[in-house]
Amino acid sequence: MLNKIQLNKKIITSLILLAFFISIIGILTPTTINQVTNTEIINPLSPINDEVKDNNIKLSLNAGVDLVVDSITIPxxxxxxxxSPYTAIxxxxxxxxxxxxxxxxxxxxLVNVTKDGLPSTSGGYFGISxxxxxxKSGDTVSHSFLVGHDAVWPVGAYTLRVKVDSRFGGTEYITEVDESNNVSPEISFFVGNPGVDLVISDISIPTTIIVSNQTPWTRITFVIRNIGVFPLNDSSITADLVNVTKDGSPYTPGGFMEVNTYSVPLFPGQTASWTFAVGHDAAWPVGEYSLQVYTDHRGTSTYIPESNELNNLSPELRFSVVPADTRPDLIISDxxxxxxxxxxxxxxxxxxxxTVKNVGSGPVTNSSIIGDLVNVLKNGASFPIGGYFNVINFSAPLNPGDIATHSFAVGHDTVWPVGEYSIQVRIDAWNYENETDESNNLSPELRFIVIEEGQVNPIIINGNDDFQAAGFSGDGSANNPYVLENVIISNSTAPLVEIHNTDAYFVIRNSRLDGLNGGFPAIIFDNVMNGRLDDNHIQRVSTGVFFNxxxxxxxxxxxxxxxSEYGVWFVDSSNNEITFNEIGNNGFDGIFFKSSSYNLILGNRIYSNGYGSTIRLSISGTASINGLKASFGAGIFLDPSPFNVLDDNEVFDNAQNGIQLLESNYTLAIENNVYGNGxxxxxILNSSHGIFSGNQVNFNGLQAPSVQSSKFARLSINSPDSLQASFGAGIFLDPSFNTTIYQNTVEGNYGEGIYLFVTTLTDISGNTVKNNGLSGILFKIHLNLISPIMKLLATVLVQL
Known part of the structure; x- marks a missing residue:
């Protein structure tokens, strides 16, 4: 006799044959319309609501007016x-x-007008004269406007666009087919003075308080711009400092600058920048300064003929040079x-x-440096660990830039019991040193875990050769697999077990894996064959088991x-088995498949998943429920994952659907008990050729506490009639075709027993549908055609 796992492997093979037969037969298969056979319907509220709507599709061509700016040019x-002659766009x-x-x-x-990179109010609107x-359709009309001719367009670099059918900042007058295509491409131009004309367009300093002789030096940056319409062909521009004052009196630091940081020629609108240091040497002693930069100037001489010789002076710049601080400053650099x-x-x-480092300007002269532990947490709570220490590897003086080091043990005795720790070290704990900055004495936070005897570190395996080094026994053969058993792995800073790129046989069993709410997966199988997880306890991670x-x-x-997320999560994984597990109280879905096929889900208890969902809150209306993601909090969710078998699972008390299929064809779901889900x-969404047989689908949807025991039953809903179509249905299909629903019991659900929305080729036979809140079976926007080949194969599959 076949055992159940062998049986289901035969079922998967039969499903593949089913897909082959259907692909050959196609639309040639004889059909019967709206067939519901041998189905007992006991529903006190309403009979079958067989609602068929005539959904005509009407195609129309949008017609009307549509204006665009077909072209925009400037000579x-x-x-x-x-x-003059003036320039027109x-x-x-x-x-x-x-x-x-x-x-x-x-x-x-005009819209999106900028001048020198900033928004500008130049322009306005105009009627097309x-x-x-x-x-008419296809006709054009042109218009021109002047730029650079008067005070509306002063010297500068411009960009702009034209928007048609617009006035007063966006008022529209013509109703168009498309209102989004009225703006022209961007056009750019430069308005300048005659000939060459140099100005200092910007001057800046990163700080206005400069420590004397401090490195790195503080540098003033100024930018020279040619705002003339002719290019500058000189290879450098002379500039010097003028109107310099120190403490309110004239001051002459001396020197001039040859600006050559540009490629000749310097075209209209282009810039050249230059920097010079201040406060770094004897030319800039302690004091308060003001200065200006004069371009094309040295002493009383100018060198470049310009159309305007009166605009070469920068704005005034002010700063202070202050004495250097000779105090030390201690930090923990590492x-x-x-x-x-x-x-x-x-x-x-x-x-x-x-490591302690002196980042100040003066030495530490005390004979010792004191440190202590602060902000110590154990398992998230304050932990009273005392004591202080003298930094050992130190001898005075500790000069600027010098370091000293110290070490202390953790986890070695009763001072550090088992737990998860975070600590910081504070240096100069008793404030013996007069420092430049007393606020930077704390180290970064350091985290570590002290584990009990028998625990092991997180495991990373990349290739078959890593198993023995990681503590696995065995040789990796089918008869003597690598084995890791009876271990404890607790860690919040990394995945607990990572196995990559292996095909050896291995087993992890009888172990406890605890992520301590750290946000990482417990077990990762990546490009793995022939692995087993047996009789383990996995908790407080993001995802319990992740297959890729x-x-x-x-x-x-x-x-x-x-x-916090999934119990089991498969991505692009096939021919695996999830059997006889307890999967509950996970934040998202119990089992989630993404692009994974030919897997078996058998004999599992899957419950109370989706605890992070707002569906667990007290709901006074329906908006929160309707707005939830369709997949969030499902017991089993396949998306999109065809050719999988779900057999004999108990799926209950999950936040959303017990079983959810999205674009998952050829699914076989038999003898599952699906009840009390929120x-x-x-x-069944966008899924075809599925067979659902022998399932108990009862008391799903939010209901009164007297009806069912789900924790979701205790929520208040004001307007159940306004909920989404699928709410509270026992079995819901939208859209779906070539689906068989056979010998299921569908009872006591909040909404419809079986709800078909936009479905075709559906066979519903031998089911018991009773005491559901709305219709027993509801067809809506449907063309349900029954294929005898489909029914025959369904019968064969169920009776294997």
């Missing part, structure tokens, strides 16, 4: 300010719609630990190392719960 992009408007424009006037305005109604997981009492001891590109592996008889029982 030259460098414009001499105020010189010309743009062309085109009607790309199907109807003519009959308005008496078409408006346009050359336009006479109508403007703190490390060789491992973050420490076995209690193990030798050799584990030592924390930290993994096959021929088993998750059997484990307890997987109290995790949103619905089985939801």
């Amino acid at each position: 030259n992009t460098v414009i001499e300010y105020g010189v 010309t743009f062309t408007i085109k009607n790309v719609g199907t109807d003519p424009i009959n308005n008496t006037i078409i408006y346009a305005e 050359s336009y006479t109604a109508p403007l 703190i490390t630990i060789p491992t973050t997981v420490i076995q209690y009492g193990a030798t050799p001891w584990t030592w924390v190392d930290f 590109y993994t096959s021929n592996s088993f998750v059997n008889s484990n307890i997987i719960g109290n995790n 949103l619905g029982g089985i939801s």
Whole structure:
């Protein structure tokens, strides 16, 4: 006799044959419309509601007016300010719609105007003077406007766009097919003075208080710009400091600068920048300063003929040079630990190392430097550990830039019991040193875990050769697999077990894996074959078991719960088995498949998943429920994952659907007990050729406490009629085709027993549907055609 796992492997094979037969037969299969056979319906509220709507599809061509700026041009992009003949920008408007424009006037305005990179108010709006109604489909009309000719367009670099059918900042007058295509491409140009004209367009200093002789030096930066319309062909620009004052009196620091940080020529609108240091040497003693930079200037001489010689002076810049601070300043520049997981009492001891550095300007002259531990937490709570220490590797003086080091043991005795720790070290704990900065004496936070005897560190395996080094026994053969058993792995800073790129046989069993709410997965199988997880307890991680590109592996008889995301998560993984596990109280879904096929889910208890969902809150209306993600809090969720078998699972008390399929074809779900789930029982979306047989689908959807025992039953709903269509259904299909629903019991659900929305080729036979809140079976927008081949194969599969 076949055992159940062997049986289900035969079922998967049959499903593949089913897909083959259907692909050959296609639309040639004889059909029967709206067939519901041998189905007992006991429903006191309403009979079958067989609602069919005539959904005609009407195609129409959007017609009307549609204006675009077909082109925009400027004859030259460098414009001499105020010189005629003036420069005009010309743009062309085109009607790309199907109807003519009959308005008496078409408006346009300038938008997105910038000057020197900043928004500008230059421009305005204008009526298109050359336009006479109508403007027929495909017709164009042009308009021109002047730039750079008057005070509206002063010297500067401009960008702009034109928007048609717009006035007064966006008022529109013509109703168009498309209102989003009215803006022209961007056009750019430069308005300048005659000839060459140099100005200092910017001058800046990173700080206005400079410590005398401090490195790195403080540098003033200024920018020279050619705002003329002619290029500058000189290879350098002379500049010097003028109007310098120190403490309010004239001061001469001396020197001039040759600015050559540009490529010759310096075209209109282009810039060259230069920097010079201040406060760094004897030329800049302690004091308060003001200065200006004069471009094209040295003493009384100028060198470059310019159209305007009066605009070469920068704005005034002010700063102070202050005396250097000669005090020390101690920081902890580094703190490390060789491992973050420490076995209690193990030798050799584990030592924390930290480094003290003097980042001040003066030396530490005291004979000792004192440190202590502060902000110590154990398992998230304050932990009273005392004591202080003299930094050992130190002898006075500790000069600027020098370091001293110290080490202390952790996890070695009763001072550090088993737990998860975070600590900081404070240096100069008793404030013996007068420092430049007393606020920077704390180290970064350091985290580590002290584990009990028998615990092991997190495991990382990359390739078959790593198993023995990681503590596995065995040789990796099918008869003598690598085995890791009876261990404890607790850690919040990394995944607990990572196995990559292996095909050897291995087993992890009878072990406890605790992530201590650290946000990492417990077990990762990545590109793995032939792995097993048996009889483990997995808790307080993000995801209990994560398979990626993994096959021929088993998750059997484990307890997987109290995790922040998924219990079991498969991605691109096939031919695996999840059997006889307890999977409950996980934040998202109990089992989640993404692009994973030919897997078996058998004999599991999957419950109370989705605890992070707002569905667990007291709901006074329906908006919170309707807005939830369809997958969030499902017991089993397949998306999209075809050719999987769900057999004999108990799926209850989950926040949303017990079983959810999305784009998951050829699913076989048999003899599952799906009850007490918050949103619905089985939801089948965009999935075809599925067989659902022998399932108990009862008391799903939020209900009164007297009806069912789910924790979700105790919520208040004001307007159940306004909930989404799938809410409270026992079995819900939308859209779905070639689906068989056979010999199921569907009872006591909040909404419909079986709800078919936009479905075709559905066979519903031999079911018991009774005492559901709304209809027993509801067809809506459907064409349900029954295929005899489908029914025959369904019968064969169920009777294997």
